[in-house]
Each structure stands twice: as C-alpha cells, then as structure tokens.
Amino acid sequence: MDITLLTTVTAALFVLIGMAEPLAARLSVPFSVLLAMIGILIGAGALFLLQTELTDAFNPLAIFILNLPIRSNVFLYIFLPTLIFQSTLEMNIRRMMDDWVPILTLAVVAVIVATLTIGYALSWVSTLPLVVCLLIGSIVSTTDPSAVVSIFRSLTTPQRLARIIEGESLLNDAAAIALFGLFITYVIAGLPAPSVAQAIGDFPVLFAGGMLAGWGVARVAIWIMAMFSRFELAQTSISVAVPYLAYVVAEHALGASGVIGVVVAGLTMNILGPARLSPTYWERLRAVWGLLAHWAGAMIFVLAALLIPRLLDTIDLRDIALIMVVVAAALVARAVILFGFLPLLTMLRLSPAVDARYRVAILWGGLRGAVTLALALAVTESRLIDVETKRQVGILATGFTLWTLMVQGTTLRWVISRLGLDRLSPLDRALSNQVIAVALQEVREDVARTTENYGLPRETVRSEAKKFAERVDEAVERAEAEDNAQILDRDRITLGLIALAGYEREQILERFRERVIGARLSEQMLFDADRLIESTRADGRTGYRRAARRNLRYGTAFRVAAFLRNRLRIAAPLARMTADRFEMLLAKRLILNELGGFIDSRIRRIHGRRVAELLHELVERRVESVAGAIEALRLQYPGYAEKLERRFIRRTALRFEEREYNVMRDDGLIGDEVHSALMQGIAERRQMTEVRPLLDLALRRDQLVRQFPLFADLDEAELRRLRRELKTRYVNAGKVIARKDTPARSVFFVSSGAVEQDIAGQVTRLGRGDIFGEIGVLTRKPRRAQVTALTPTSLLELDERGFRRLLRKSPSLRNVVRESPAFKRHSEELQKLPELALE
8 A cells, every 4th residue: 555645645634624623613513424424425536536437537546545444443443442431531420420320221221222123123124134133233223422412512501411421422332332242243153033131141241341351451550650650651651552452351351342341441540540640640641532532533433434335335225215214213212211211210219300302302312423334344344244134234334324414413403402402591591691791890890990001092992982881781781671680589599509619619620720639539529519500400509508418428438438447447448538538628618718709709799689698608507517527527536637737738838839930930030941940849849748648547546535524534554445445436417326126235425426316205415425325235125215316426336344344443434324314214223233333
C-alpha cells in the first residue's frame, strides 16, 4: 500500500472530522450522523468513480479507498476500547448509582429483549434459521447514544435524561457483544435453533471473567502510575495501555467479554485514580482521553460508513421489507421496556420514576452506529459462514443502522422539541426574566464606573448608555409582569435553594482545583451537592432538608466497617472511613460558612428579603448539624481534628503562596527559571501535606475512657483492664440498639451522640456520659425498654461479668445505678445484690 497515499487520505479524514463538527452545529444534526453521511458519500463516490466510464483519472484513488484495510478487528480492538474507557472516566458514578435500575434495564435487559423480539420476528416472516435471526437481533440490539447525548447536552433537557442515556451507552455494547459472541458460535457450529436459556445462562460467565480482567489490569496500572507520580507523560502512557490490555486479557486469556473488561477497568480507574493521583494530573489525563475518544469516535463512524454502499450493493425489495420488520420489532421491544417494565419497577419502588416524555425521547433516540456495523462486518468476514447468511446479516444490520441514523437521528431534535424537553418551564422563564433584570442593572452600574475611569467621550458614553437603559427598562418590565409577580414564595424558595446548592457545588470544585481538598473527598462532596439539587427539584424545601440530613448519615459501608471492627477486630476500614468523615465535615463547614454572602449578594436581589432570610435559617441549621457531628467526633478522637485543621491551614498557605508567585511571574517581577524553582519547592511541600494523619482507634478509646466521669475513681490498673473489656459500637440515626423483651446481656455507655429510651410509652433522652441497660443485666430479666439512636452515636459496650466487677470497684457507678428511675421499681431485688450492698 502506497504510504504517501495512505498519509494523504488520513490527513484528509482529519480535516473532514475537524470541519464536520461546526457544520453539524450549523445544520442542527448530530455530529455522528453527519460523519456517517460523509463516510457514505465517500464510499459511494469511490464506487461511482470506479464504475463510471466518464474518466479513469481517479481510479487509483477509488481503488485505494475501497481497499482500505477496514476490518471488524480494527473497530473492536482499536477504536471501541478507547471510546468505552473514556466514557467511564467521565462518568459521575455516584450519580449513576441513583438510577442504576433504569440504566441496567436499558443496557442489559433491553438488549436481551430486543435480541429475542427481533430474532423471533424475523424467523416468523423469513426463511432464515432461528439462530441466524437471533444473531441479527444481537447485532442490532446495541444502541449508540453518543449522538443523542450530544443533543441533550446542547438543549435545556434535564441532566437525568442524559445520565440514563450515558449509562446505557456504557453497558449495552458489552451486553450485545457478549450475546453476539454466543450466537455466532452457534451459527458456525451449524445449530439451527439453540437453547435460549443456555445462551443466557452463559452470560454471567462472560461478565465475571471480563470484570476480573478489567479490575486486575486497572489495579496494577494505578499502582505503577502512583510510583511515577513525578512523571506525567509516563503516567499517561501507562493509562493508554489499560483498555487494550483489559480487552485482550479478557478475550484471549479468560475467554470472557473484552468490552466488560474495558468497562470495569475504566470504572476502577475512575474510583481509585483520583485518590492515588494528583488532582491537576487527573484533570489533564481526562482531557487527553477526551481528545483520543473524539478522534476514535469520529474515525469509527467515517470508516464504518465507508462500508455501507458495499454492504448494500445487492439489496432488493424483499430485503427492504425485512429491514422494516427489524425496525418495527426493535421499536416494539424498546417500547415494552420503557412503557411496561420501567413503570413496573417504579411501582415496586426499585427505580425512580421516569417521565413519559423522557421515555419517548429515549425510545426514538435508540440510534445504531459503528458497533452494529463492526459486528455485521465480523460476520461477513468469516469463512465458516455460508454466503447467503453473510449477505442477509450484512444487508439487514446495515439497512437498520442507516434507518436509525438518517431517519431517527435527523428527526430526534424535532421530537425533543415537540415533547417540550428543550423549553424552560413557566416558573423557570419567570425566574429568567428576573435574573436578567437584576443582572442588567448590575452591569449598567459597572459600565458607568468603567467608562468614567477610561475617560471616554461623553457623547459616546451618553448614546450607548441610553440604548442600554432601554434594554434594562424592557427587562424590568418583563420581570414585573403579572405572570412573574404570581410566582409563589414556595417556588422562590425552591429556586433559591437550587441556586444555593449550585453555588455550593462550585465552591467544592474551586477548593479541589486549589488542592485544599483531595479528589476523593471532593467527589463525595460533589455527590452530596448533586443530591441536594435533585432532591430540591423534586420536593422543594422538604427535599433539601431530607437530602441535607441524609448527607450526614453513616451509610451502609460505614456500618459494614463498624461490624468488622466490632466483631472481627479489623479496624483499618473503620479508621479510614472515620478519618474521611472527619475531613469531609471540616471542609463542609468551611463551605457552608461562605453561603451567607451568596444569599445576601445574589439571592436576596432576585427573590427578596423573606426568601433570603429563610435560606439563611436553613443554612444555619445545616451549619449546626455539621458542627454537632464534628463535636461528636472530637469527643471520640480528641486531638485528631486539630491535626486535620493544621493540615488544612498548611495547604491553604501553599495555595496563597502559589498564587503570589504566579502573579509575580505574570507581572514580570520574576522570570520563568525562578518561578519554576519556586514551584518545585511548593510541589515538594505540598506532597508532604497530601499524606493525611493516621487515626488510631485504639488510642482514641483509651483517652475516651479517661474522660468518662463514671470511671474517674478507678485506678490505672483497673482502667487498663476496663479498656480491654470494652467494645466500641457505632450506630446510625434511627437504628434500634436494644429491643424490648429481648435478653439483656450488655450495658451501654454513650460516648457521643444521643439515644431515646422508651419504657411503656415514657420516653427519655440520653446523651454523652449516660448509661442504659444496667437494670436488665442486674435483674437478668428481659428488657422493658426499647432504645433507638437519635443521631449517629458511638457506644461503649460492657458484658454482664465486666459490669458487675466494675460496680464493685466504682462507687460513682453504684450511685448512678441507685439514682436511676428504674432502680426504684426493682429496689427490693437490687439492694440484695452484693455489688450494690458494699456501702
């Protein structure tokens, strides 16, 4: 192959890719659809030039284009891993988890349903064997929603809709390719009608092997990249190898799904990478992968579309009819999932509700693309499949792809517009009018000050000021219109809270960029802020409060870590998660304290004084809750908060120092050489602050025992023995600690938090330093009280034997037991106990 011609064609393709994006925006068509059109035109043009008798001058170029080494393996091994890996790096995994049920339903269940529906529909109306029909179904069942996502992002459509589509695009390729691998094996083996149950039964094996390969490759890569922390180019080079190694290891070493391997490798990098790599480098790495994926996605569409004229070369009317059968069956299968299965999951409370308009957009947005063409090409290349089967697969898959791109793709924007998903709600329009009015008045004041400082001619300034004043008056008139004046305070509060949560999110990102908070911590805080926004959109002020409370709760992972610590004496997970919580609460308090200025400077001018005062009240409650959570941790781990605060101060000082050096360089006070040397020193000092102080749970428990007034009269030897016997328990708010009518085998001391004790309807609250469960242990009767944690609470637990021994040693504890209300009800029985009869 002529290297000069190959280089010229490649350069020309890059030029076309560069020109296609602005042209697609101008024509209002999806970028990938326009690329497919370009590829089809190039392929059809090459065929025309080769077959026409008008001229032979372009025959060498036409032959070269038609003989390009475009094989299915080029798509599956080179382009596809890049696209999938980059998608996983860009994902907000925590937000995806909120919609994991609809995502998995669309990505996996919908692929299986589409494969079966299309396969059986084709077998009923054609003479093709069932196994070939199912093979075609698996090929065309995978969607390519990248074009849809680009449209959704360019319009004012809800983020949740784009998130569901992105999650689908991540996983459905893997599901479809796994099914394709099964059915093409059956076709080659000559099985006329394979067992569908057997095919689906092999599915988990393909997934498990791919997950293992992806996880292992990514973990090794992250370990190596962390070792090369000072060499960013080396780290980037290693990251480029990850998706390809994961694909090859899964496919050839484990016989599993290579696509699943790439997905899991990317997810592993997404989860672990920000914690192991520097924030600045992580952003650069994602930018590099964004560029690689852009090129790969464009190339895969153009090159795949080049094949369409050849694959459709022998099409006839019967083939067109079968293509329409595939179109109808695919739409029916997708509609069954969207309008039948998803609402059922919502009724069962397994999935959040998905608006009917969203489902219509998702239905029509199920475009097919390069992956479908690549799988069809793999069939046509096989020497083990008969010619007629290859012809039918190639024509049906290609024709269906062409339909989705040229019909659904070009009309999707119109469908979204008809559904009203690209328009603001009346409330948002009213808010927009008020925002514009406030902003323009602010701009007018700034422009007046600026023009005065510049000394511009008065006539020019006066003329422009008059024009601008007319625009301000129009904006104020729209903002004061009757429709806008009828915005309820409830809606204003909702909009204000959404803006407040958005500002909180921006502050988190700013602190991350300034390296005041780490990547893993910022990811958790961003997840909390996103939850605030979406919960407020759904339920207003109530949703905001609920989400704020939820953000402070101990989650399932924390409870698992506490179980490991309490039962198995494995303290490392709990220590790490407690330290994470400590650091997150300190950062959250810092950011919450800055929200007041935003309320006064922005929200008050748009929504008024009453809304601003209510928002101040809500923020103050959040500040109090965070402060209470911090104080609870301080009581448990005295001194650790101080270490974290000192670390925060050092990181803030480095941020200011770096900013000052940058300003000096920009002002020409220092040169690049001096600046580079100064920044190297900052990097070294910052590296020292990256390591967080270790939290020793055992040491903190020792200090905690000393702070209990009940143990103040114990000598040192007795304290040491008590520390060995005490067990630490962590319970979340709402957790039942002790149930009524259960055997009492332990006594609990509240070290932090608060609990509620209910005895026959009489409720009492206990806090730090209080004790409960002692009467049941001493009387050896079932508990009469039910005790529930009101807040995240830490307890010290002591068994009956240890408690009785402690009673004999501690006069203070004996007095507390005698003075408790429960003691009076059992005084005759308890006074006979030797532990309480010592005085």
